[in-house]
Amino acid sequence: MIDCRSDTVTRPDQTMREAAFAAEVGDDVYEEDPTVAELESRAADLVGKDAALFVPTGTMGNQVAAFVHTEPGQEVLTDRQSHVVKYELGGLAQHAGVQVRMLDADPRGVPAPEQVAAGYVEEDLHRPGTGLLCLENTHNARGGLAIEADAIAAAAQAAHERGVPVHLDGARVFNAATALDVPVTDLTDPVDSVMFCLSKGLGAPIGSILAGDEAFIERARRARKLFGGGMRQVGVVAGPGLAALDNVDELATDHDLAADLASGLDEIPGLDVEPPETNIVLVDVSETGLDVESFTDRLREHGVLVSPFGPTTVRVTAHRDLEPADVDAVVERVGSALG
Numbered sequence: 001m002i003d004c005r006s007d008t009v010t011r012p013d014q015t016m017r018e019a020a021f022a023a024e025v026g027d028d029v030y031e032e033d034p035t036v037a038e039l040e041s042r043a044a045d046l047v048g049k050d051a052a053l054f055v056p057t058g059t060m061g062n063q064v065a066a067f068v069h070t071e072p073g074q075e076v077l078t079d080r081q082s083h084v085v086k087y088e089l090g091g092l093a094q095h096a097g098v099q100v101r102m103l104d105a106d107p108r109g110v111p112a113p114e115q116v117a118a119g120y121v122e123e124d125l126h127r128p129g130t131g132l133l134c135l136e137n138t139h140n141a142r143g144g145l146a147i148e149a150d151a152i153a154a155a156a157q158a159a160h161e162r163g164v165p166v167h168l169d170g171a172r173v174f175n176a177a178t179a180l181d182v183p184v185t186d187l188t189d190p191v192d193s194v195m196f197c198l199s200k201g202l203g204a205p206i207g208s209i210l211a212g213d214e215a216f217i218e219r220a221r222r223a224r225k226l227f228g229g230g231m232r233q234v235g236v237v238a239g240p241g242l243a244a245l246d247n248v249d250e251l252a253t254d255h256d257l258a259a260d261l262a263s264g265l266d267e268i269p270g271l272d273v274e275p276p277e278t279n280i281v282l283v284d285v286s287e288t289g290l291d292v293e294s295f296t297d298r299l300r301e302h303g304v305l306v307s308p309f310g311p312t313t314v315r316v317t318a319h320r321d322l323e324p325a326d327v328d329a330v331v332e333r334v335g336s337a338l339g
Helices: 014-022 034-046 058-069 091-096 113-119 149-160 173-180 214-226 235-245 248-266 292-301 324-338
Strands: 051-055 075-079 099-103 130-136 166-169 193-197 208-212 280-284 313-317
Touching: 014 235, 034 051, 034 208, 034 235, 051 058, 051 214, 058 091, 058 130, 058 166, 058 193, 058 208, 058 214, 075 113, 091 099, 099 113, 113 149, 130 149, 149 166, 173 193, 173 248, 208 214, 248 280, 248 313, 248 324, 292 313, 292 324
Parallel strands: 075 099, 075 130, 130 166, 166 193
Antiparallel strands: 051 208, 193 208, 280 313
């Protein structure tokens, strides 16, 4: 079976397993785990922030950020297709007690400055006001789009001019930096906080990073504890996280594999494939005569796993566990499945 559902399906390599075995550990709730401390310090430096916090998941990182940045009742501005809206179980309302004002951003999923201005609500006797702008890079639901630095900066500036902090859901921000061929700090400098995942393209078995200034991370540490994310001898998973940071330079290989997947699949009659910008390939299957569920079931029978991603769309994701031969096999099996 060739698993292309997500880059979360990667298995920790031998280097990561050895890092887990050899990790020096301590009780991280007491901030005594040296491996976690090293991971947080190195991660903060990578994204150009003063401090960082190791969290179990990207969703927790986003939710902690919203909790810290806002007050209950405030509004969060974000793209209608953003991960925090579509895939986090309404956590912004449940955890932070905030309202979401969804914006119909441009096709790349970035609210324009004028949209931020129009969506902004000033606090008064009747309204709690806007508390946060949340951006996303890469944009998952829009096909792993690598959002340019100037678009991030323009939206962030519009928020900052109104006293609104900005959080970046950067689960795959290193994919974006790789695709755009820019330092990742070009994408993270304009925002107040950023979350990125170690357990997607970078290949770690677990964990994400939330980064920001010292005061923000101090409050985030308390919020993580409140959310049930206080961890003990967690160096055994922070060690693989450190090893994952060494894999940033290998993300270009995943992008190349995605491009090859897209090229091959687009030649199969009935498939309409969006050219990928990073490691995510979106495939419209409406012309095959199959609905998405039937299409994914048929591919499973032929040894390929993909993710349903809309009424007529599936997602095919390249990742570090795939080889060029796997790409060829996927194209061949999909062709056979469609007969």
